[in-house]
Ligand SMILES: Nc1ncnc2c1ncn2[C@@H]1O[C@H](COP(=O)(O)OP(=O)(O)O)[C@@H](O)[C@H]1O
């Protein structure tokens with residue numbers, strides 16, 4: 001690389017680096033720092049407490065519930081998301097006409113345009129409402145009993161997952177479509193002649209050749225689902241009955257801004273951060289792709 | 294092991310949409326490359342294609358780019374729907390049979406290897422799909438690898454192979470299946486000249502090892518001539534001629550075939566007179582009258598050919614000449630090719646090529662700018678109707 005090129009690169013990169021320092025690295029370090037104190041902005045105190053915040057975590061039943069709920073939500077929702085979006089994408093990509101393909105892609109992407117908070121309000125009021133909600137109307141039409149979607153501890157998680165999938169599938173479908181479209185058509189033709197059925201082509205060609213896309217999609221979805229917040233706070237009333245809908249993000253928010261226990265909240269944040277880090281690393285290791293076109 | 298019969302096959306690529314149609318129409322004049330027929334329904338890529346392929350025959354489809362060779366091949370494979378006509382393999386109608394059930398293997402121009410599989414798995418895949426026992430797969434793959442000389446590459450991924458190696462793997466993948474019909478779509482066109490010659494020889498060798506029916510597509514007449522038992526020459530979606538390499542070389546059906554087969558190209562002299570004389574026929578070429586042989590005249594008489602204007606074709610090897618002050622053509626370049634000299638001449642703006650044996654001729658006489666008097670052997674003349682461009686002497690006994 002010639003010198004002037006390197007100068008230009010530095011010129012472009014330095015502001016980004018500074019921005020990352022101010023808004024990412026320093027806050028993260030700050031959070032880690034605060035997690036070792038009992039910082040409370042109302043009581044005006046901030047004394048070092050060592051590992052006390054972390055030691056207390058697993059004796060805190062609410063934290064344990066939140067931790068468990070977060071894991072369950074993320075694993076189930078990400079799993080379903082990937083299965084459904086991959087299936088949908090591969091069906092959309094089999095359509096011959098470009099127009100119909102674009103049409104379906106647009107349809108599935110529509111929910112992603114709406115802000116999640118807004119669609120959560122709509123779902124809470126008019127779709128998952130126990131008395132007048134659309135879902136229960138349909139169930140009753142078929143002679144069933146209405147379900148307290150967001151009011152019954154049994155169904156809370158299911159409701160949130162259904163809503164999340166509806167709101168969020170579009171992104172991944174679009175990404176998978178792009179991935180499938182980038183697989184050369186003659187590879188499929190070769191597979192056709194080699195005697196593959198549709199399912200064998202999906203298993204033997206599409207899935208492995210989508211490896212890179214899948215790694216990316218799974219990683220991004222995992223990271224974002226660990227941090228889901230809007231639908232839990234809007235769709236559910238006070239984290240659902242018996243904290244059945246309490247997740248780490250809501251618990252962090254409450255601890256920090258309702259109870260004002262900044263130190264403890266910071267400690268939970270650090271745990272969530274580590275959780276995401278570890279899961280992402282494992283995920284990347286598992287989905288290693290070792291081929292090129 | 295299969296007879297393939299194509300009966301009056303036609304392929305129309307429908308106009309994709311109303312808008313595309315308009316766009317294409319607007320664009321067409323500047324980029325008009327081929328003269329494919331365009332109808333209400335779409336572009337007619339192939340029509341009136343009828344061909345009976347015998348068991349174990351090696352058929353080559355040849356023609357300029359865009360003439361419908363690949364389309365025909367893909368219809369046989371089942372990758373492209375047949376618009377009209379019937380395709381039979383071993384007597385069974387195949388039009389609506391899925392590609393996977395046709396027992397056909399194909400080598401693609403761009404190899405189309407599975408990028409995520411090793412060479413071994415690429416070749417083994419079709420057998421795995423058919424649930425062949427593992428040891429049998431292993432035996433077949435290794436045998437094919439041995440024949441194609443790719444055993445050391447078995448563990449590599451396609452990315453780590455050169456073009457020639459990829460092509461071998463692609464052929465190997467088709468080979469292990471022992472298919473009824475073996476299709477190849479310009480398999481050598483991505484290779485450099487030396488590799489191409491080498492692979493051509495290997496394909497001939499390969500053929501002796503698998504007793505099966507081959508359909509081979511190429512735009513290269515040399516490949517067609519060296520590989521084919523029979524050659525199908527196509528242009529603009531129509532078959533021009535079907536015949537053995539010798540037949541199409543000696544008796545081209547029309548001017549197109551005559552010009553397409555043989556390098557250097559046949560020389561054409563347009564606007565010559567063909568006239569009846571003393572019970573026989575005579576052709577006037579460059580101001581001289583040549584009496585045609587009895588056999589030639591007989592053929593023309595049988596066809597009831599009257600006096601007319603014709604195009605006469607003469608292959609470069611059949612051209613004779615000597616330097617002369619009042620010669621017919623001017624030498625531009627004399628290319629020394631080793632055992633022969635390619636003499637490029639020009640006459641009235643038309644190029645004429647003659648091949649002269651370098652042993653017999655006095656090379657010093659071929660200086661640029663010298664004039665050559667040309668002589669012709671009537672027996673070597675190909676006579677084409679000026680209007681229809683058909684050969685008037687399709688099958689002369691020499
Ligand atoms: N999928 C397609 N849609 C529309 N036209 C096509 C399609 N494939 C090929 N064609 C047209 O059909 C003609 C024949 O194509 P092809 O069989 O590929 O020619 P070749 O293999 O002889 O070069 C070409 O003019 C091409 O433009």
Ligand SMILES: [Mg+2]
Nearest residue numbers: 362363364479
């Ligand atoms: Mg082609």
